[in-house]
Amino acid sequence: MKTPPINTSLGIFPKSWSEESAGRIPGNIPIWVGILSELTEFALFFVAYFIAKFYYPDIFSQGPQHLHTSLGVANTVVLLTSSYFMAKAMSFIRINNRIKCERYLWLAFSCGCIYLIIKTWEFHWNTLQGFSANTNEFFTVYYYMTFNHFIHVGWASCAILWVIFRLRRGAYSAQDSSGLEALAVYWHMIDLMWILIFPLVYVLR
Amino acid sequence: MKAINSIKGTGKLEWFLAALIAITLLNTFLGEQFASTTLVCILIAMTVTYKGLIVIDHFMELKGANKNLRFLMKCYFVIFPSLIIVSAFY
Numbered sequence: 001m002k003t004p005p006i007n008t009s010l011g012i013f014p015k016s017w018s019e020e021s022a023g024r025i026p027g028n029i030p031i032w033v034g035i036l037s038e039l040t041e042f043a044l045f046f047v048a049y050f051i052a053k054f055y056y057p058d059i060f061s062q063g064p065q066h067l068h069t070s071l072g073v074a075n076t077v078v079l080l081t082s083s084y085f086m087a088k089a090m091s092f093i094r095i096n097n098r099i100k101c102e103r104y105l106w107l108a109f110s111c112g113c114i115y116l117i118i119k120t121w122e123f124h125w126n127t128l129q130g131f132s133a134n135t136n137e138f139f140t141v142y143y144y145m146t147f148n149h150f151i152h153v154g155w156a157s158c159a160i161l162w163v164i165f166r167l168r169r170g171a172y173s174a175q176d177s178s179g180l181e182a183l184a185v186y187w188h189m190i191d192l193m194w195i196l197i198f199p200l201v202y203v204l205r
Numbered sequence: 206m207k208a209i210n211s212i213k214g215t216g217k218l219e220w221f222l223a224a225l226i227a228i229t230l231l232n233t234f235l236g237e238q239f240a241s242t243t244l245v246c247i248l249i250a251m252t253v254t255y256k257g258l259i260v261i262d263h264f265m266e267l268k269g270a271n272k273n274l275r276f277l278m279k280c281y282f283v284i285f286p287s288l289i290i291v292s293a294f295y
Binding site for chain 1: 218219221222225226229230232233235236237240246249253256257260261263264265266267269270271272273274277278281282285286288289291292295
């Protein structure tokens, strides 16, 4: 009796979305289901931001002036750099250089930790200034967005540790790096969300 | 061979990272030094789109990959920066 081929498409996408028709899917289908779900979640936050800004333009104009902009800039640079490290890790696994791949994964993990430390310090600084999620509509949206993003960076950093563990066990190679690539595209998605959050809460007045 | 060439050509990645950081600093400068006029909002929205497209195409490596995923991701970075421009008219 023949074993049926494993269905990697999960059967939830139209055929035109298949790799044969539309091109290679970086990582795997499940991670993209997760990424598209996360993008939808953040889209709701962004829509909430624009609706709230429409109703409270003065509060949203003054809000960013109360934030520690330098910490926001520092976190943006840290996350962009982490994305660069992740891209480098991917390029090294493609030539089976596990040592350099692991090195860049550790660098990306370090960036994740630095981001979490800076963000924690920023939340603490806000508290010292007397700001909280209840201060006004701007701070409610600010905390919803940034704390949600904080959690994403936290668990994605844990995922990097898991991938490093698997890499050391020889799970990834030039021929099979889909698990590592799935983490990479997820990490880049988190970076992308920050690219949108940063101007909304720190820059636009 | 292609992978080895891509490592040798990673100067590109470094340039993209430098561009992304420079744009971030420019955005911050615009936000700090100028009131959010319509022009400033348009500039910031355009730079956000540009940053997003760089990450999507070159870090996420969607350029040359699945065209539908790339299209969806690009749409995201057109729609929300467009809303930044719309919000300038509030």
